[in-house]
């Protein structure tokens with residue numbers, strides 16, 4: 028089987044207490060554990076121990092974790108990544124709280140991605156026997172789960188090739204300078220049946236643009252916007268729709284300046300779907316379909 032999904036996002040935050048207010052109270056994630064300088068969170072519809080790790084000190088991405096189905100899958104990805112020329116190291120159970128053995132890959136983009144197949148299960152409040160549809164006393168936005176991440180890199184074509192050749196991802200949509208003489212400037216890649224489980228746009232290596240939470244529908248996006256107003260959360264863009272992925276969205280910042288997104292209504296993908304191409308002159312419409320304008324902050328602020 029393949030890489031199953033984005034399992035965790037590990038971020039640095041400047042101040043853990045204010046970050047707890049954002050991720051715990053405003054977004055409504057559940058704190059599942061803490062250790063020196065770190066706190067672990069899950070969304071209400073996530074079974075595993077955590078999906079967000081916050082580490083005090085600085086800002087930006089420490090690493091992403093992608094969950095695989097079996098350890099055999101991880102061994103296959105390990106040999107492919109080594110053949111590709113990426114730096115790959117083994118990680119052991121206990122290196123990350125509640126996470127089993129796996130591998131740690133340094134991507135050609137200098138980001139760290141961990142592959143693992145085992146994480147402690149905590150289950151969800153609705154449970155798996157005659158469950159209610161949602162937790163009745165959720166806090167704030169009450170995010171169900173994380174969805175995807177978008178990173179920047181100097182060579183999107185190289186990183187796309189890595190994810191396709193080594194990890195069996197497929198591109199749903201790509202942005203090129205000119206179809207006649209294409210330079211790839213953005214790629215949206217999936218391993219599930221959503222439009223993207225990871226995406227890269229041209230920029231600095233090792234930088235983090237945002238990660239997103241799945242929300243149920245557009246009314247949940249608008250309700251999230253209301254919560255951001257109540258809690259004085261800095262909003263970057265939205266609510267609006269993306270041309271790429273067709274998702275409805277709001278971008279906003281955590282107190283450290285890491286960009287988050289709430290995302291709903293992206294289309295379903297299948298492996299036989301053709302890849303959609305956007306040209307650079309239509310990028311503004313691809314990113315923000317309604318306003319068709321990229322603000323300076325959206326293109327320049329990364330952590």
Ligand SMILES: [Fe+2]
Nearest residue numbers: 177239288290
């Ligand atoms: Fe996104």
